[in-house]
Amino acid sequence: MTFTRTTEYALRALGYMASREGEMLSADQLHAKLKIPKKYLQRLLTDLKRSGLLKSVRGRNGGFILSRRTGDITLAEIVHAVEGTRTRPECFFGFAKCALDVPCAMHDVWIRSQSTVQEALQTTRLADIAGTTFR
Amino acid sequence: MTFTRTTEYALRALGYMASREGEMLSADQLHAKLKIPKKYLQRLLTDLKRSGLLKSVRGRNGGFILSRRTGDITLAEIVHAVEGTRTRPECFFGFAKCALDVPCAMHDVWIRSQSTVQEALQTTRLADIAGTTFR
DNA sequence: GTAATATGCTACCCCAATATAGTATATATT
DNA sequence: AATATATACTATATTGGGGTAGCATATTAC
Ligand code: SF4
Ligand code: SF4
Numbered sequence: 001m002t003f004t005r006t007t008e009y010a011l012r013a014l015g016y017m018a019s020r021e022g023e024m025l026s027a028d029q030l031h032a033k034l035k036i037p038k039k040y041l042q043r044l045l046t047d048l049k050r051s052g053l054l055k056s057v058r059g060r061n062g063g064f065i066l067s068r069r070t071g072d073i074t075l076a077e078i079v080h081a082v083e084g085t086r087t088r089p090e091c092f093f094g095f096a097k098c099a100l101d102v103p104c105a106m107h108d109v110w111i112r113s114q115s116t117v118q119e120a121l122q123t124t125r126l127a128d129i130a131g132t133t134f135r
Numbered sequence: 136m137t138f139t140r141t142t143e144y145a146l147r148a149l150g151y152m153a154s155r156e157g158e159m160l161s162a163d164q165l166h167a168k169l170k171i172p173k174k175y176l177q178r179l180l181t182d183l184k185r186s187g188l189l190k191s192v193r194g195r196n197g198g199f200i201l202s203r204r205t206g207d208i209t210l211a212e213i214v215h216a217v218e219g220t221r222t223r224p225e226c227f228f229g230f231a232k233c234a235l236d237v238p239c240a241m242h243d244v245w246i247r248s249q250s251t252v253q254e255a256l257q258t259t260r261l262a263d264i265a266g267t268t269f270r
Numbered sequence: 271g272t273a274a275t276a277t278g279c280t281a282c283c284c285c286a287a288t289a290t291a292g293t294a295t296a297t298a299t300t
Numbered sequence: 301a302a303t304a305t306a307t308a309c310t311a312t313a314t315t316g317g318g319g320t321a322g323c324a325t326a327t328t329a330c
Binding site for chain 2: 011089128
């Protein structure tokens with residue numbers, strides 16, 4: 001289970017924004033802080049706005065701000081917002097569907113490892129990574 | 136931690152070959168069985184041969200055969216043979232390097248999940264997936 | 271009203287993974 | 301020798317993620 005670079009960008013950006021809850025931050029500020037390619041970040045932020053996670057204000061002194069409280073947004077939600085329909089691998093070998101009576105030697109570790117991360121994503125909120133992650 | 140499609144192909148192909156240890160199998164047979172794009176599989180098999188995991192025989196009745204015993208080849212070896220230098224993500228957020236005093240909320244789950252799979256790859260051998268996986 | 275600073279939008283470019291096509295070469299069968 | 305069936309090799313398309321460029325639009329400061 002790996003995430004696209006774009007998803008990482010989103011998590012980083014929102015993670016940082018969480019550490020400055022209530023402040024309006026411009027794409028440029030975030031770019032300077034997080035070293036994410038400016039234009040690409042700009043578009044990503046617009047997307048996150050469109051998906052409802054951010055609110056934006058145009059014009060001078062404008063920028064982006066979280067639309068909900070940091071304790072209210074799970075990482076899973078963010079991943080989903082960014083990756084949309086992107087499918088996660090189910091079978092370790094990439095089989096579309098597996099008709100095995102007995103799971104193969106990799107099945108358990110794989111599934112367990114995946115669901116562990118998945119569960120962490122669902123229980124971890126922006127507030128949880130705001131303080132420790134970015135300064 | 137996810138693998139490229141090519142890696143999956145390699146694991147499937149070798150996994151199947153393991154279930155027919157000692158038999159010489161052509162790219163065409165493997166293609167028919169595993170539905171991997173013919174020409175792409177062909178090249179992959181040649182690569183696996185070049186990397187030493189397979190031996191090949193040209194001409195009529197030719198094909199590929201594992202160059203070592205199925206109990207002797209770890210999945211980790213295969214992954215490495217195919218992916219070569221490809222880097223695995225270390226930080227969940229994709230930070231090149233993290234200068235945190237205290238690991239963030241995702242760190243542990245992430246690392247643990249990764250190393251679990253990694254360890255399984257190192258301890259699981261072709262023989263272990265030969266019987267159960269493909270029929 | 272004009273300049274400065276934002277976001278919003280559209281149209282590209284780049285690259286690596288994936289996939290396909292065609293030809294050359296080797297070998298067993300006949 | 302001819303044919304069929306393999307691998308080996310090379311060149312080329314396709315695709316999606318990532319990244320860039322430029323202009324349109326909104327808003328504040330002066
Ligand atoms: S049992 Fe093995 S082959 Fe079947 S879905 Fe699980 S990982 Fe894939
Ligand atoms: S502590 Fe968090 S930010 Fe730092 S390396 Fe680990 S996952 Fe990445």
